[in-house]
Amino acid sequence: MATESEKTLIDSVPTGLFIGGQWRDSSDGATIKVEDPATGEVLTEVADATVADGTAALDAAVAAQADWAATPPRDRGEILRRAFEAITARADDFAMLMTLEMGKPLAESRGEVTYGAEFFRWFSEEAVRIHGRWSTAPNGATRLMTMKQPVGPTLMITPWNFPLAMGTRKIGPALAAGCTMVVKPASQTPLTMLALADLLTECGVPAGVLNVITTHRTGDVMEPLIRDPRLRKLTFTGSTPVGKALVEQSAEQLLRVSMELGGNAPFLVFGDADVDKAVEGAMLAKMRNIGEACTAANRFLVHESVAEEFSRKFADRMAGLTVGRGTEDGVTVGPLIDDKARAKVTELVDEAREKGATVLVGGSATGDRGYFFEPTVLADVPTDARLFREEIFGPVAPISTFSTDDEAIAKANDTEYGLVAYAFTENLSRMIRVSEALEFGMVGINQGIVSNPSAPFGGVKHSGFGREGGFEGIEEYLETKYVGIAP
Incomplete structure (x- = not known):
């Protein structure tokens, strides 16, 4: 009350x-x-x-x-x-x-x-x-x-x-x-x-x-x-x-x-990335506004050499979040906007599970009132899952892997949307090459937030x-x- x-x-x-x-x-x-x-x-x-x-x-x-x-x-x-x-x-x-x-x-x-x-x-x-x-x-x-x-x-x-x-x-x-x-x-x-x-x-x-x-x-x-x-x-x-x-x-x-x-933001973690920095960026890109943002990271594409470490550390961070009414001390994750939104997130997670995704943390609606959903990380998500095609608008992070830069860019661009993309790498040449190749109106390199009043915000494609x-x-x-x- x-x-x-x-x-x-x-x-x-x-x-x-x-x-x-x-x-x-x-x-x-x-x-x-x-x-x-x-x-x-x-x-x-x-x-x-x-x-x-x-x-x-x-x-x-x-x-x-x-x-x-x-x-x-x-x-x-x-x-x-x-x-x-x-x-x-x-x-x-x-x-x-x-x-x-x-x-x-x-x-x-x-x-x-x-x-x-x-x-x-x-x-x-x-x-x-x-x-x-x-x-x-x-x-x-x-x-x-x-x-x-x-x-x-x-x-x-x-x-x-x-x-x-x-x-x-x-x-x-x-x-x-x-x-x-x-x-x-x-x-x-x-x-x-x-x-x-x-x-x-x-x-x-x-x-x-x-x-x-x-x-x-x-x-x-x-x-x-x-x-x-x-x-x-x-x-x-x-x-x-x-x-x-x-x-x-x-x-x-x-x-x-x-x-x-709308958006369908990819979050790319390359093999040379600082994994701890990438996890910190992932928390910002995914959990800002409870994931209810058009700029929210929607698909996590992680190089196979660091996928296990990134997934484990990311899941640990998500597990440490506190769900509750936003006015209460210590709460870090509030409710989704309404029951319809929560039902959609639940449907997307359930469909990914059916296709073989592994739940590392979360995965369910929670609470006896309000519209809460647990912070969730899914590993081994097939790229044909709806989670990878549709805007989630909730605290759910699906992870898939890649082996080459070209594969990562192709997977990132494989969407009708083009608002924002994120990429983590310590290699300057890769930063430039990836930024130019990504078909998005905004790109965040080694950072999980791109919105800035002094910068042009907007997308391409749909x-x-x-x-x-x-x-x-x-x-x-x-x-x-x-x-x-x-x-």
Whole structure:
């Protein structure tokens, strides 16, 4: 059960729709229950937006676009800087809120607050660095001027697994570029985004620039907005099947689109790797966010000469983790987001067992309430197991072996996804060769975390397109205009 302090925190969060600078109920009065995945307890209820509410949110964004685009870049940057400082000052509250609605341990949530806030600091500095160029045409007859202008009203659909950071990673560059927006957070974890909207208003974001609508009728509410000719950009983080459907819908208005979709990250350990360092990296790459991350290591490909040592040490580390409610001291693994997620992980592990995989540790759902699954390591997993083909999104690490570099690269690339890959080796030539050969948008060499607000995040193939973060992140919210001038 939630403590009194937890209930007080939850009660402090607005639960309505945020449209045009005002909090309001759903037009039909419907609500969505927000559940604590560690207990199954209902924390609170939030408004469940209708199609009319979605249209009202876009109306507000469209009405505010011209004034926000004309706001001096320094002013936009200062708002983002204030927001960074405000989130940092309230880090404990944001961390607790995320743990309550999503389940991750408090230490993980605090890490997300630091990571998520950093996008506001980064893009506060990028707001004043939007620039074009001036040149003379090759024949000398005209002058060529290019300028960057905001794309315009943007629809942002964010996932449940990183309730703060997936919002700030989109909102930060949009605000810096001069775009207004409608944000639709996941119905499982809406509270963090609602709290963020309240904070951004305090920091000076004008009415209508940021609008937040919560709904479980996602398809019904989002599709009319995507097909509305006033919308100019769609950005989505979530599963590949949903992303494909949204891209199809976006084609009607030829929207600018950014898609950060599913992953199937390989984790390669070469024969010359520092095994202890590789195990440490594996723990980070697999267990960050309970494995519920698109960047989570999904397949462990280990050279046969070090496979036994790596598997044993990795299993020992996983066995030492503590499963429980994320608010409790000493807990390192929280629950999965819901029963459906736990059922899928169970199904994938059972299928791998049937195909001959050996369970080194874990392997089962656990707990008498909530949606917990044991930290699990499987050895001798055949590469045709579903665990190697599908995104696990849970604390399960399947291990297979390879004998040559070419075999490792071929196995790593044998997937429709291409978000991130990890490789551990002490050989510089191999580092370069493998990095170039891996068909992924991001590669981590001798490290288990690649996400960084100052670096471009994104994938290739069925993992999507577009980049978030880094110098590239703001370009997703800018159009280039060319002006020819006769002297």
